[in-house]
Amino acid sequence: MVNGYTPKTLQEAVEIRARESVIPYAGGTDIMVQQKNNAPYLFLNKLEELKEIKDDGEYIRIGAAVTFTQAIENELVPQLMKESVSRIAAPAIRNAGTFGGNLGNSSDKADSVLAEFAMDARVRLVSEKEERVIPVEEFFVKRGENTLQDDELIAEILLPKDKCEKPYYYKKVGGRNALAISRIALAGVYEVKNGVVADFSAAVIGGAAKFQRFKEIEEAIIGKPVDQIRANPDEYVKMYAEKLVFTRGRVSAEYRRTVSTNLIKDYLATLE
Ligand SMILES: Cc1cc2nc3c(=O)[nH]c(=O)nc-3n(C[C@H](O)[C@H](O)[C@H](O)COP(=O)(O)OP(=O)(O)OC[C@H]3O[C@@H](n4cnc5c(N)ncnc54)[C@H](O)[C@@H]3O)c2cc1C
Secondary structure (H helix, E strand, O other), X not given: OOOEEOOOOHHHHHHHHHHOOOEEXXXXXXXXXXXXXXXXXXXXXXXXXXXXXXXXXXXEEEEXXXXXXXXXXXXXXXXXXXXXXXXXXXXXXXXXXXXHHHHHHXXXXXXXXHHHXXXXXXXXXEOOOOEEEEEHHHHEEEOOEEOOOXXXXXXXXXXXXXXXXXXXXXXXXXXXXXXXXXXXXXEEEEEEXXXXXXXXXXXXXXXXXXXXXXXXXXXXXXXXXXXXXXXXXXXXXXXXXXXXXXXXXXXXHHHHHHHHHHHHHHHHHHOO
């Protein structure tokens, strides 16, 4: 029998988390393939409070135990997020895998986290004593490292509504169409008003142990007429090429460099 606790409320869950060393367990799709220590599991999949998707006027709030399938089928979830998670693995994984688990596992190839970076998402963390809401880039430090405290649980992901409503760019390049972990992926949110770029973000998977986003380049693009960007995209592509960090993994750093900068160029060409 699996050793663990099945709390009925979030309050009960954080009380257990405060008094004992437990492993939060949502869909189990990462945990089941990893070696973990022998601590008991804290099963989160019965917590209705973590399974809701809500609109509070300012944010679309996705509960940590919401599965990818549930999000794809929900009309509140923005298209960029749906597109990012609809290519995760195969249906069985999407039916079980959750947003909290994708963040908690802290892979630098986590597809929902890439969209969260592009959208300036925030993460709500709760413990028995308090709760805090922090930007996703403060939560995710690098591959396998995040700022979750031992007594905390991820409760919700908050997507700013103004970002949810804007046009977006998303492309994932994997080894094959299904069951492919992202080798390189680019997600961005933008807005063009009267021919001028009013908003622009670009988050990249696939070159380093973390998601790469460069606010200084985004600021250089915001405020520029799109005609000017289209006439000379290489000026901005070069800025990205100089900043992006590429390492060798299953594919070469050179391959990552070429594909990432091609995606940036393609993204700039779609601005209108
Ligand atoms: C065959 C296969 C293919 C995959 N393909 C992809 C892919 O294409 N893209 C992708 O991004 N991922 C992929 N994954 C990884 C995995 O499915 C995702 O990371 C998924 O989101 C994990 O969610 P889960 O609910 O199953 O997490 P779990 O396995 O339950 O937990 C993962 C980690 O998060 C912690 N955790 C879970 N919930 C919370 C919480 N509320 N608070 C604090 N900590 C928590 C757990 O303790 C654990 O450390 C794949 C996995 C498999 C097995």
